[in-house]
Amino acid sequence: MTFIESIRQSASKLNKHIVLPEGEEERTLRAAQKIVEGKIARVTLIGNKTKVKTLFPDIVLDGINFVDPESADISKHAATLLKLRKSKGMTEEESQKQAKNPLFLGALMVKMGQADGMVAGAVNSTGDVLRPALQIIKTAKGINTVSSCFVMIMPKDSPYGDNGIMIFGDCAVVPNPTADQLKDIAISSAATAKSVGLDPKVAMLSFSTKGSAKHELCDKVIEALGLVKQAAPNLQVDGELQADAAIVPKVGASKAPNSPVAGKANVLIFPDLQSGNIAYKLVERIANAQAIGPICQGFNQPVNDLSRGCSIDDIVNTVAMTALQ
Secondary structure, three states, rough: OHOOOOOOOOEEEEEEEEEEEOOOOHHHHHHHHHHHHHOOOOOEEOOOOOHHHHHOOEEEOOOOOOOOOOOOOOOHHHHHHHHHHHHOOOOHHHHHHOOOOHHHHHHHHHOOOOOEEEEEEOOOHHHHHHHHHHHHHHEEOOOOOEEEEEEEOOOOOOOOEEEEEEEEOOOOOOOOOOOHHHHHHHHHHHHHHHHHHOOOEEEEOOOOOOOOOOOHHHHHHHHHHHHHHHOOOEEEEEEEOHHHHHHHHHHHHOOOOOOOOOOOOOOOOOOHHHHHHHHHHHHHHOOOOOEEEEEHHHHHHHEEEOOOOOOOOOOHHHHHHHHHO
């Protein structure tokens, strides 16, 4: 069984309910059909079912729930939104209008316990997807930063990570994290690792290993490590580590012999977005790895953003990951 197959199978055992706000978009519809047929999750699409049937008569909609914001009773959703945003100046009229926006309605469904998670972004920008999540669902307890990670699946013969499976964070959201934000990214990435069945071993990456270089950029990583250890004392984490010291056993033993993580890290925390984004794309292309993500993390309840160039399988896999989160 491949890792992707195991993710889908694990999700199917949980019977989670995921809302897809872009319910009239073709890839989303075809993904929903696969998700329901594979029993990966229960699905609600936000959109007009009659319109969908007319546009895509070949898509099987059996077992898929629809919510049409133009005809459904969303008064409770609007009231919830008003309660959350009234202190920010929102009026009752504005809440009623905004609750009809599929992205806001999806986030409200998650907030109100009508769904376990939300996936969108096939036709909406990252900012548009994350804005309602930040305003309505908000961040998890003890976490102040929403970030992202990629699940990197290496070829079968890869000696790195857990049988070639690694988590890279943050690669898509926070451009230049502070030490406190790096702490949040590390703890959230470890939680994502656990959700896919990994025992997280977290490396805080730098161009220095244990003081081999002196620079303020290294100091930020060292400070972040201290904050992680304070916030999550049972987490296996170490830094600052160069990439080879983090993942190559021989190099880790040489450069950081007393480290609980060096040489066997499966969660890599990059010091900034430039290095994280460059690294995942290089590994994806040069190592022929598969990158699942970006997976959003740090929310109080799971919300994930798709690339607008996503495939049907990308949507299916992201729904499975959301169910596991």
